[in-house]
Amino acid sequence: xxxxxxxxxxxxxxxxxxxxxxxxxxxxxxxxxxxxxxxxxxxxxxxxxxxxxxxxxxxxxxxxxxxxxxxxxxxxxxxxxxxxxxxxxxxxxxxxxxxxxxxxxxxxxxxxxxxxxxxxxxxxxxxxxxxxxxxxxxxxxxxxxxxxxxxxxxxxxxxxxxxxxxxxxxxxxxxxxxxxxxxxxxxxxxxxxxxxxxxxxxxxxxxxxxxxxxxxxxxxxxxxxxxxxxxxxxxxxxxxxxxxxxxxxxxxxxxxxxxxxxxxxxxxxxxxxxxxxxxxxxxxxxxxxxxx
Numbered sequence: 369x370x371x372x373x374x375x376x377x378x379x380x381x382x383x384x385x386x387x388x389x390x391x392x393x394x395x396x397x398x399x400x401x402x403x404x405x406x407x408x409x410x411x412x413x414x415x416x417x418x419x420x421x422x423x424x425x426x427x428x429x430x431x432x433x434x435x436x437x438x439x440x441x442x443x444x445x446x447x448x449x450x451x452x453x454x455x456x457x458x459x460x461x462x463x464x465x466x467x468x469x470x471x472x473x474x475x476x477x478x479x480x481x482x483x484x485x486x487x488x489x490x491x492x493x494x495x496x497x498x499x500x501x502x503x504x505x506x507x508x509x510x511x512x513x514x515x516x517x518x519x520x521x522x523x524x525x526x527x528x529x530x531x532x533x534x535x536x537x538x539x540x541x542x543x544x545x546x547x548x549x550x551x552x553x554x555x556x557x558x559x560x561x562x563x564x565x566x567x568x569x570x571x572x573x574x575x576x577x578x579x580x581x582x583x584x585x586x587x588x589x590x591x592x593x594x595x596x597x598x599x600x601x602x603x604x605x606x607x608x609x610x611x612x613x614x615x616x617x618x619x620x621x622x623x624x625x626x627x628x629x630x631x632x633x634x635x636x637x638x639x640x641x642x643x644x645x646x647x648x649x650x651x652x653x654x655x656x657x658x659x660x
Contacts, residue, residue, distance in 0.1 A: 372523055374516050374580060375422060376496045377415035380483035381408060382428035382474040387629050396431050398501050400633065402640045403647070407627055408434055409463065411501040416467050418497065418512035423467045424490050426474050426483045438469045479599025484581075485589040493583050495519070498602075500577025504636060506643075507622025511578055518554060518618050519580045525609060528578030529555060529617040530624055535566050540574035541603050543617045555617035560607050562596070573617055575603070576624055585609055 385397025392400075398408040408425075415423050427434060441460060448457040470490055474483045484498060497512055505511035505528075515526050532540055542561045548554035561570055579602075588605040595601040609615055625636035642648045 372495050372519075372582075374418065374495055374497050374519060375420055376424060376491050376494070377412075377418070377420040377422070377512075378424045378426065378484055378487045378491065378496055378498045379408065379411050379415070379501060380426045380474075380480060380498070381431065381434060381501060382426050382477065382483055384428075384477065388633075394430070396434055398431075399433055399437065400627075402504065402625075402627065402633075402637055403644065406437065407501040407504065408437070409466075410504050411499045412438070412466050412469075414505070414510045414512050415497065415499055417510040418516045420497065421467055422470060424470045424472065424487045426486050427471055428474055428477070435469070435471050438463060438466065440464050477599075478594075479597070479601055481589050481592060481600035481602040481605050484602055485586060485600065488586040491583065491586075495525075495580060495582050498577075498579040498581065502626065502628030503577035504625040504627055505576075505578070505620065505622045506625070506639075507620070509621065511620045511622055511624075512580075514620050514622075515578060515580055515618050518551075518616070522554070522614065522616055524614040524616055525582050525585070525606070526580040526616045526618050527557065527606070528576045529573045529619050530576055531572045531619070532574040533572055537566055537569045537572060537574060538563050540576075542569050542571060543573040543575065544570035545573060545617055548616075553619040553621075555619065557610060557615040557617050559610070560603055562601075562603055573619070575617070578620070579606075581606075582609075582613060584612060 381398045385392035388397050399406040412423050425434060445457060445460060472486050474486050519526050529543060542564050543555060543557050544559035545555040545557045555573060585605055588608045592600055592605050595604050626632035627636045641651050
């Protein structure tokens with residue numbers, strides 16, 4: 369298995385987005401914009417930056433707008449060209465050139481593990497990465513690129529991780545692990561605990577929505593019995609994987625924005641706006657005028 373490369377990314381995007389209703393009644397949650405770019409596009413761009421040339425979207429009913437976003441829009445492009453809006457035209461066309469987008473459906477909402485399993489025939493017998501678009505990570509070196517570099521050394525499954533202190537750990541999957549002697553960001557995983565009580569957490573290393581997985585995970589998902597909520601839990605399959613292969617956590621560099629709920633999404637929108645050269649100064653000045 370030495371020398372394996374990560375060429376394919378799986379982005380599960382079949383959820384109903386109930387936390388954002390009514391906005392997500394007809395618009396996929398993954399298409400909600402942080403300023404002017406949808407969450408899904410951030411995920412695809414991160415996959416491409418990590419070296420992936422194929423992105424597999426796991427979609428569901430009513431999600432066709434996600435496919436359309438990465439397709440050509442001849443009428444829009446012609447209109448922008450006629451009006452001389454060449455910068456916007458290039459931005460629209462650039463989206464279509466990001467990667468080869470492959471779409472497959474999850475017919476029923478049976479959990480993250482079930483969603484990943486839908487990519488089995490497309491991924492084939494090679495390692496792949498999984499990016500959950502709810503988690504947007506910002507850093508000069510994209511999160512998945514950092515993890516791919518770690519994978520090239522370990523040739524093992526890797527779970528994105530960050531330190532979560534206090535009671536908040538009960539909202540996450542948590543790693544039981546030891547720190548690698550040569551790389552303090554690399555964690556050898558011996559077990560995983562889903563949403564532990566703070567006093568029972570084996571560490572402060574929480575799992576976030578970034579994974580690199582070896583193809584054995586598909587066999588384990590197929591053999592897995594439904595877990596919490598009657599769903600196939602990816603965490604359960606990874607726990608089984610630990611019995612066969614090394615699994616690592618990776619403490620990525622950067623800031624994670626949890627855009628999966630309204631409060632996190634609002635915070636991410638403000639942070640992204642403040643970082644923009646075209647919006648940041650005016651937005652910062654406007655914030656100063658508010659009576660918070």
